[in-house]
Structures are given as structure tokens and as C-alpha cells.
Amino acid sequence: MKIKGFRAFAATIAVLFGLSNGQVMGQSNFQYLISDQEAAQEAAPAPAAEADEAVADVDAGVASNEIKFGGWLQGGYHTYNTGMFNNRDNEFNLNQAYVYAEKAANPDAGVFGMGFRMDYVYGTDGPDTQAFFGPPTSWDNTWDNGGFYGHAIPQLYGEVAMGDVSVKVGKFYTIVGYETVTAPNNFFYSHAYTMYNSEPFTHTGVLATMDMGDVTLYNGWTTGWDAGFGKSVPGGSSYLGGATFSFGDCGSLTGTTTLGRLGAGSVEDGSSYSIVLDLNLTDRMNFVLQHDNVHNPAVNQSYGVNGYLFYELSESVSLGTRIEWWNTHLAGAATGASDLYNVTHGMNIKLTDNFMIRPEVRWDRDHDSILIDPADDQRIGFGMDWIWTY
Secondary structure, eight states: OOHHHHHHHHHHHHHHHTOOHHHHOOOOOOOOOHHHHHHHHHOOOOOOOHHHHHHHHHHHHHHHTOOEEEEEEEEEEESOOOSSSOOSTTSEEEEEEEEEEEEOOOOBTTBOEEEEEEEEEEETTHHHHSOTTSOTTSTTTTOEETTTEEEEEEEEEEEEEETTEEEEEEEEEOOSSSOOSSGGGOSSSSOOHHHHHSSOSEEEEEEEEEEOSSEEEEEEEESSSSOOSSSOSTTOOEEEEEEEEEOGGGEEEEEEEEEEOOSTTOOSOEEEEEEEEEEEOSSSEEEEEEEEEEEETTTEEEEEEEEEEEEESSSSEEEEEEEEEEEEEOTTOTTOEEEEEEEEEEEEEEEETTEEEEEEEEEEEETTOSSSOGGGSEEEEEEEEEEEEO
């Protein structure tokens, strides 16, 4: 997107909603580096005099009406084909050309706050982000461009909030698992088997969130995994819920579950759960342990354990390691249960405030050739991408 065109679009929005350009224009500031997370956690408003509090209240009211735009460009090169997002090997790829618009649902003085969010992505990750678990022609499931590229609208929802409770209605990213679709929110360029095969990416339905301080509760209903608007899978109906327990500066524990008809091909009710323990071992070292389990008869029966260790060398450079064991019972597979392994070592190198590169070396083991070509049941590959946020 050209900057001039983007500013013109923002000016149009300002006229329609009666806002200033300053209110409309926003900028994402996603970066994974641990120092950025700590800075955000430690940032706190300084004590203010009563006269300043009135000004702050006015500023908060203005901020609650802002419509923000942002996004990123992600491109990369990798020597392996995991079949999981990174499926076009030995080529330079545009993985994600991403843009979003949002207005936060900020309640004011006991009155309901109303907001929305819309996300759009184009690139090699587009087809994997579509509503592919719904009917073949539903929502964005046919928006492909050639064999590898495609468009998707992974999020389109309205949100209302009052007090500590907020409710999303529409299509939104999942709360399940640790890794995410959005590139700037992951440490590694490649993805874990567990993330791609044992977790949903998006849901369409309703999700309520209650923030109780050290505990956050999630409860909702959806049309299953990765389904869009319109006709869902036959009988598609599932519960989505969970809780996050915060340990302050030490970390958090999150458990989530889905129950019901989980997606296309489901012949009966299924279930899944995900548990993520996220611990800050020191000011510079972070450890994550994840376990997922899926029981979706005739479609997906799998479970996995992932471990992550991150270390911040400096404000600009971090190191990371991911170790994974994933077990799958593919329906009708002659080999029955199969074990897959991956070990990934990588770096995050922050060259500027909004530009980062992520080189990695990845080892995979797939003895039964479930997801990897028989000739490559054990392999080592290299990948590197860049992310520019705006």
C-alpha cells in the first residue's frame, strides 16, 4: 500500500466519522523482543495533580474514539517445505502483506463501549488463513491466486465492552495455543506441527472475556474451527472457553478448550484442549511449555508437547530454541500412530524500531512420511524472513 493512498483513505475516514487525521492515523508497533514486552509491562502513568486528571479524562475520551490503521509486510526464503505456511521452498516469498483497521471498545463512565476490527492478508500465508474448515465455497475459501498465493479476511468482528467484560461477535483469531498466524507475534519464521495441525486459527461466533485482575475468563460459542460467515459445516456448533492465570512478573498459565462439531468432515462431536505455561526465568530469559490434545473422530486425533526457550542478548538481538514432539493418529493411515519431531534454533535481530529479520535453522524427523516426503524423513533446513511493521 502506498503511503499517499493510505493517508488519503485515512482522511476520508476522518470526514465520515468527524475525527481529526491525528485521531484516525495509527501505527502498529508489534515486536517480539523480550525487552519490548518488559517495557510495556513496566510502563505506568506518573502521579498527576487533580488539574491534570481532568485533561487526562478528556484525552482518554478522544483516544476511545480513534480508528487505528496498521499492518506489516513479511517476506522470506527457506530451503524446506513443511507444508505448514512455509510451503514454497527455495523461492523468495511474500508471506504476509497485512493491514488492519480497528476501534477499541473502551467503556466510559459505566456506558457501553463499542468497537470493531477488520484484518486482511495477502501472500503465501493467505490460503492457510482462509475459512478452509467450512464448506468449500464459504466466505474467503476460494480467494486463491495461483498455486501458492491467496487473500483472506481472518478477522471481522464487532465488540462491546462494559466494566471488566467485553464481547466479540463475528470472525476472530483463536485463543487456543501459543503460536499465532500473525508473523510479528511469533519468535520463529516457521511453525510447530502442533500449532498447524492440532489447533484452530480462527473462529466465527461469539466470545466473551472477563478480566478479573490476576484471572481472565473466556466463554463463547462458534461454528467450529476455521469456518467463515454464511453456511457452516452440517451441525457445526462448538464451545470455546478457558482461563488465564497471571503470576505477575513471573509469567502466566493459560488453559483453553473447544467442544462440539469442530469442522468439515466431523462425523460426531469432538474435543480439544491446550495448556500453555509461560515463565520469565530471569530478566532476560523466558521459558514456555505447551501441551495440546485433539480428539476429533475420523478427522484428527493428535497430541503434542512443545518447549521454547528465549534469551535476550541485547535490546536488538534475542536467541530462541523450540523443541517439539507431535503424535498423530491419521484416520485410515496404515501406520497408525506416528511421531514427528522438530528442533529449531533462531534469532530475532531488530535493525530499527519497525524492521526485524529472523534467521533460523530447523531439524525435522518424520519416519512415517506423514507430512514430509519419504526422501526427506530426516532433514535440516535454513530459513530467514524480514518483517516491516507500519
